[in-house]
Amino acid sequence: MKLRINGNSIRLRLSKTEVAAFGATGMITTAIEFATNSLQYVLKKETNADAIYADMANNTITVFIPTSMATDWVNTDIIGLEYTMNLLNGNKLHILVEKDFKCIDSASGEDQTDNYENPNKNC
DSSP states (O other): OEEEEOSSEEEEEEOHHHHHHHHHHSEEEEEEEOSSOEEEEEEEEETTOSSOEEEEETTEEEEEEEHHHHHHHHHSSOOEEEEEEEOTTSOEEEEEEEEOBOOSSOTTOSOOTTSBOOTTTTO
């Protein structure tokens, strides 16, 4: 699972295997390690949620997706789920969860064999 943070925006991109694991277990976790600490990021189904939301505690960023929305995303061709969350301080947090596509130009150098076929590959 890839994490991208830009200002008040968070984006998670999952490979085919990660989407399947999320569908089966309701949660997927990844971590990045630093010299003295680590940061975990989690995608989790939430039965009591009406909308996508995110929180951070104890060096862990968790994005919660309502169970019905998560099930639809896992089992259909829906590419991404998006929501803008109102924060208590009046700001907003933009949240995007996507299926990860293969790059068209293959210039990234990363292994993309487990990514979804890019719908724009014939452009």
